Amino acid sequence: MSKLCVLAIDDSLTIRRLVSHTLNDAGIEVVTACDGVEGLEKFPTRRFDTVITDINMPNLDGFGVIEGIRTAKQNRRVPVLVLTTESSGAFRDRARSLGATGWIVKPFDEAALVDTVRMVAGRRRS
Amino acid sequence: MSNATAWADDDVVEFVSLTSGGQAFCVEIAHVREIRRWSEVTSLPHASPSVLGVINLRGAVIPIVDLSLCLGLGPSPSHARNVVIVASVNSRIFGILVGSVSEILSIRRDEVRKNPTQMKENEPNYITGLLTVGDGEMLRILDLTELVIQGPERG
Amino acid sequence: MSMESLLETFFAECEELIEALSDGLGRLAAGESGDDLVNAIFRAVHSIKGAGGAFGFEDLVSFAHVYETVLDRIRGCLLAIDAEVLRVITRAADVLAELVENAQNEGSGTPSALAQVRSALEGYAGVAPAAPLHEPSLDFAPMAFEPISFDLDTPESGGRWRFVPDATFYRNGHEPLHIFSHLRAVGDLKVSCDFAEVPSLDGLDPDGSYLVWEIESSDLTEDVIQQTLQFLAGLYELSLVEDTVVIPDVEDQPSRPVSADTPAPAKTANATPASPRATLRVDPERVDRLINTVGELIINQSVIGQKVGGLGLEQNSELLSALEDYRYLAREIQEAVMSIRAQPVKPLFQRMARVVREAAEATGKDVEFVVTGEGTEIDKTLVERLADPLTHMLRNSVDHGIETVAGRAESGKTPVGTVRLSAFHRSGHVVIEISDDGKGLDREKILASAIGKGLVPEDARLSEQEIDNLLFMPGFSTAAEVTNLSGRGVGMDVVKTAITSMGGRVTIATEFGRGTTFSIILPLTLAVLDGMVVSVAEQTMVLPISGIVETIRPARKDVKSVGPQEDVILVRGSFVPVVALGKALGFASPHQSDPTYILVETESSGILALSVDGIWDQRQVVIKSLEGNYGNIPGVSAATILGDGKIALIVDIEAIAQLAASTGSGPCLSEQGIVA
Numbered sequence: 001m002s003k004l005c006v007l008a009i010d011d012s013l014t015i016r017r018l019v020s021h022t023l024n025d026a027g028i029e030v031v032t033a034c035d036g037v038e039g040l041e042k043f044p045t046r047r048f049d050t051v052i053t054d055i056n057m058p059n060l061d062g063f064g065v066i067e068g069i070r071t072a073k074q075n076r077r078v079p080v081l082v083l084t085t086e087s088s089g090a091f092r093d094r095a096r097s098l099g100a101t102g103w104i105v106k107p108f109d110e111a112a113l114v115d116t117v118r119m120v121a122g123r124r125r126s
Numbered sequence: 127m128s129n130a131t132a133w134a135d136d137d138v139v140e141f142v143s144l145t146s147g148g149q150a151f152c153v154e155i156a157h158v159r160e161i162r163r164w165s166e167v168t169s170l171p172h173a174s175p176s177v178l179g180v181i182n183l184r185g186a187v188i189p190i191v192d193l194s195l196c197l198g199l200g201p202s203p204s205h206a207r208n209v210v211i212v213a214s215v216n217s218r219i220f221g222i223l224v225g226s227v228s229e230i231l232s233i234r235r236d237e238v239r240k241n242p243t244q245m246k247e248n249e250p251n252y253i254t255g256l257l258t259v260g261d262g263e264m265l266r267i268l269d270l271t272e273l274v275i276q277g278p279e280r281g
Numbered sequence: 282m283s284m285e286s287l288l289e290t291f292f293a294e295c296e297e298l299i300e301a302l303s304d305g306l307g308r309l310a311a312g313e314s315g316d317d318l319v320n321a322i323f324r325a326v327h328s329i330k331g332a333g334g335a336f337g338f339e340d341l342v343s344f345a346h347v348y349e350t351v352l353d354r355i356r357g358c359l360l361a362i363d364a365e366v367l368r369v370i371t372r373a374a375d376v377l378a379e380l381v382e383n384a385q386n387e388g389s390g391t392p393s394a395l396a397q398v399r400s401a402l403e404g405y406a407g408v409a410p411a412a413p414l415h416e417p418s419l420d421f422a423p424m425a426f427e428p429i430s431f432d433l434d435t436p437e438s439g440g441r442w443r444f445v446p447d448a449t450f451y452r453n454g455h456e457p458l459h460i461f462s463h464l465r466a467v468g469d470l471k472v473s474c475d476f477a478e479v480p481s482l483d484g485l486d487p488d489g490s491y492l493v494w495e496i497e498s499s500d501l502t503e504d505v506i507q508q509t510l511q512f513l514a515g516l517y518e519l520s521l522v523e524d525t526v527v528i529p530d531v532e533d534q535p536s537r538p539v540s541a542d543t544p545a546p547a548k549t550a551n552a553t554p555a556s557p558r559a560t561l562r563v564d565p566e567r568v569d570r571l572i573n574t575v576g577e578l579i580i581n582q583s584v585i586g587q588k589v590g591g592l593g594l595e596q597n598s599e600l601l602s603a604l605e606d607y608r609y610l611a612r613e614i615q616e617a618v619m620s621i622r623a624q625p626v627k628p629l630f631q632r633m634a635r636v637v638r639e640a641a642e643a644t645g646k647d648v649e650f651v652v653t654g655e656g657t658e659i660d661k662t663l664v665e666r667l668a669d670p671l672t673h674m675l676r677n678s679v680d681h682g683i684e685t686v687a688g689r690a691e692s693g694k695t696p697v698g699t700v701r702l703s704a705f706h707r708s709g710h711v712v713i714e715i716s717d718d719g720k721g722l723d724r725e726k727i728l729a730s731a732i733g734k735g736l737v738p739e740d741a742r743l744s745e746q747e748i749d750n751l752l753f754m755p756g757f758s759t760a761a762e763v764t765n766l767s768g769r770g771v772g773m774d775v776v777k778t779a780i781t782s783m784g785g786r787v788t789i790a791t792e793f794g795r796g797t798t799f800s801i802i803l804p805l806t807l808a809v810l811d812g813m814v815v816s817v818a819e820q821t822m823v824l825p826i827s828g829i830v831e832t833i834r835p836a837r838k839d840v841k842s843v844g845p846q847e848d849v850i851l852v853r854g855s856f857v858p859v860v861a862l863g864k865a866l867g868f869a870s871p872h873q874s875d876p877t878y879i880l881v882e883t884e885s886s887g888i889l890a891l892s893v894d895g896i897w898d899q900r901q902v903v904i905k906s907l908e909g910n911y912g913n914i915p916g917v918s919a920a921t922i923l924g925d926g927k928i929a930l931i932v933d934i935e936a937i938a939q940l941a942a943s944t945g946s947g948p949c950l951s952e953q954g955i956v957a
Contacts, residue, residue: 084331166927168927170911
């Protein structure tokens with residue numbers, strides 16, 4: 001089985017490095033993007049097993065990312081995880097209605113992040 | 127905190143044996159960066175007599191101390207024939223003028239004995255331990271940490 | 282990658298975010314408004330909170346959370362920005378910055394204003410927001426994938442369409458290339474551009490849309506394209522083209538060169554948000570290594586120069602001109618390398634804005650802080666080392682310079698005092714000025730106070746400048762009573778020592794009743810110094826040119842003995858005390874048969890004449906620190922390596938004056954009368 005590959009979109013360099021670091025350690029490849037626009041630009045460049053996106057970002061926010069990904073029909077199955085400090089129900093509902101697969105609140109537990117990625121990516125592959 | 131006694135976990139410690147003031151000593155090789163011929167120093171104002179001056183070591187300015195003077199064995203007789211051990215301790219780099227450097231010794235850690243002589247409280251104790259080498263000769267292990275403190279701060 | 286390096290990333294990022302935050306708040310204060318601005322402010326705090334949580338900085342996160350809540354309300358138009366709100370969110374930025382600093386220094390202290398600002402924020406936050414820390418970290422919302430209304434197989438796939446965006450498409454920041462890459466994620470795609478409708482320049486509407494794109498795909502259907510471009514609904518027209526022809530790949534004919542010549546997509550270039558300033562993070566140690574190596578190169582270059590010079594070649598020989606090129610290139614590299622470490626003073630000045638606000642608050646004065654020359658670049662190490670002296674000087678300006686509102690009214694001034702911090706380059710130096718429009722220095726009071734403290738003899742006759750400089754004497758403090766702000770036991774003498782240790786100096790210009798300006802004059806870089814190479818007691822030494830007034834060879838009759846070890850020289854009618862440099866440095870100096878005198882200007886002792894055995898040369902030298910491997914030497918600031926590879930010590934003129942004064946081998950301040 002080839003390596004899992006994740007697209008991580010976050011405007012915080014710290015979070016991008018943290019996510020990369022955590023997932024790399026678990027043998028998962030990570031491509032990063034620093035905002036929604038860059039995320040959507042990078043998204044078609046390869047076949048990602050999971051997308052992890054922040055919500056609050058300049059240029060295009062996480063909702064825009066989910067929307068942008070979900071509008072293409074064959075992308076409806078790519079898991080999109082939201083990684084954010086926002087925990088309000090309204091935000092969560094909006095993300096869900098746009099097609100987010102899951103919601104992870106920062107600060108995240110490293111093991112939980114890896115497990116979640118494996119779980120959603122694995123489910124897609126099965 | 128003396129680095130010289132904080133041996134690594136390995137069972138074997140390497141030392142460089144040397145002479146100074148006609149007596150035999152050794153220093154842990156981990157502190158030794160290189161061994162050089164004597165080169166002319168630039169004197170420093172207000173320095174203690176054992177600090178001979180500074181030299182240019184590939185662009186770094188490093189002080190040179192006369193080990194023999196530090197140990198109270200009188201000044202080294204002829205600088206030109208002597209050698210300089212460039213040492214690095216606690217990220218400070220300095221040179222030690224010694225009479226000669228002879229060999230590298232690999233010593234099992236449990237063969238290193240503590241220095242039995244008790245020094246006075248506030249006098250620097252340069253000798254941290256003792257070694258007996260093959261022919262029964264006794265080598266004193268120098269604590270370079272003490273030397274580096276002696277050099278600048280009290281200068 | 283280690284935790285430390287992640288933490289480093291975090292703090293570096295925080296620095297940028299706090300800069301963005303202060304920037305944004307500054308713009309708000311200047312009357313700007315707009316969603317983007319508020320969003321940027323919000324995001325800065327939000328990002329600090331988000332990343333801070335990853336490292337368990339709970340104080341920081343919890344404060345950022347409340348702060349963010351307030352900003353979110355502003356963003357959502359639930360809270361209007363009035364002067365008070367602006368004040369609170371500005372103070373909150375200060376507290377946040379302080380919390381970041383605490384986290385970075387692993388300090389446990391709590392910012393003094395924390396509780397107050399926090400409760401003010403909570404007041405605006407509406408319901409006290411619950412900290413998000415203990416939320417379950419994963420809320421998994423499984424998605425129903427299958428049953429959504431989509432026919433997975435559409436019968437007629439493939440075709441060719443004309444995609445015509447309208448003007449709004451560009452205005453909303455869309456870029457055709459993005460759209461096409463978007464489409465390409467869905468299916469196979471070939472795109473070409475039709476310029477036919479682009480009018481000639483005179484008929485061109487810069488906001489118009491003239492480009493027509495042809496899209497060809499083997500597997501897309503119109504429905505899928507429309508679905509995919511749903512978010513563009515109304516911004517474009519899509520129509521089927523019947524015939525099929527060969528069309529180049531989008532890679533072969535990228536749209537960018539096209540858009541560069543045509544007005545409509547150029548508009549998108551404007552609408553596309555500017556990417557953040559491109560920076561490269563480099564380990565400072567690498568830069569230091571580079572700077573050191575270049576220093577070596579410069580030395581090597583001068584060694585070669587000396588050796589070649591000794592060959593007695595003809596002036597116009599090829600070797601000499603090649604050597605001249607080498608010298609020039611080496612200097613170029615040196616300058617370029619130095620500029621890597623150069624940084625704008627802006628972040629430093631922003632921190633100082635905080636200092637002034639805090640000082641104004643603590644003293645109850647109204648102070649406007651004006652900053653100019655934020656873009657002036659100085660060596661990064663200088664930026665760091667300036668923080669403390671500037672903090673102290675600005676507090677002083679607010680505390681001692683600016684009058685109370687009542688005091689200002691009495692002197693017919695505007696109620697709001699101004700403290701100005703500016704930076705600029707002047708003849709190879711960086712000048713940082715701290716000026717206030719306050720009461721100015723009261724020289725009579727200063728002199729009286731210095732006499733009272735025994736710092737100067739009662740009968741001393743000092744020039745105005747000398748009186749001003751008394752401020753820098755250890756043990757001097759002008760405030761009659763120690764205030765809770767500046768009276769922290771540090772005097773201006775500490776400021777001066779700090780500046781001097783950077784190779785700089787401080788000067789004062791003041792006008793009673795009108796204000797005071799302190800100027801800090803710093804070398805452009807720490808690493809190079811213009812020096813005069815001299816010989817002293819058989820040693821070669823370097824005197825910094827900055828301190829030298831002139832060199833003189835007085836007639837024997839002009840050198841007069843005024844005591845057993847004390848000489849003075851008559852220079853244009855004034856007596857200048859002589860300090861034997863070798864003796865001051867403790868070298869057993871052989872008697873000087875025919876010394877040369879170098880007049881130097883010192884802050885503590887005025888003009889002095891340093892006697893040296895000879896003057897060799899005047900040149901730029903690369904400064905090598907002695908402290909790393911040796912320690913501080915009285916009278917010597919650093920060392921350098923000369924062309925022949927030998928080390929020469931760089932003399933600290935100020936320290937020599939003090940050494941001479943303390944050992945009695947030269948003048949002390951009480952003898953100033955001679956100079957004046």
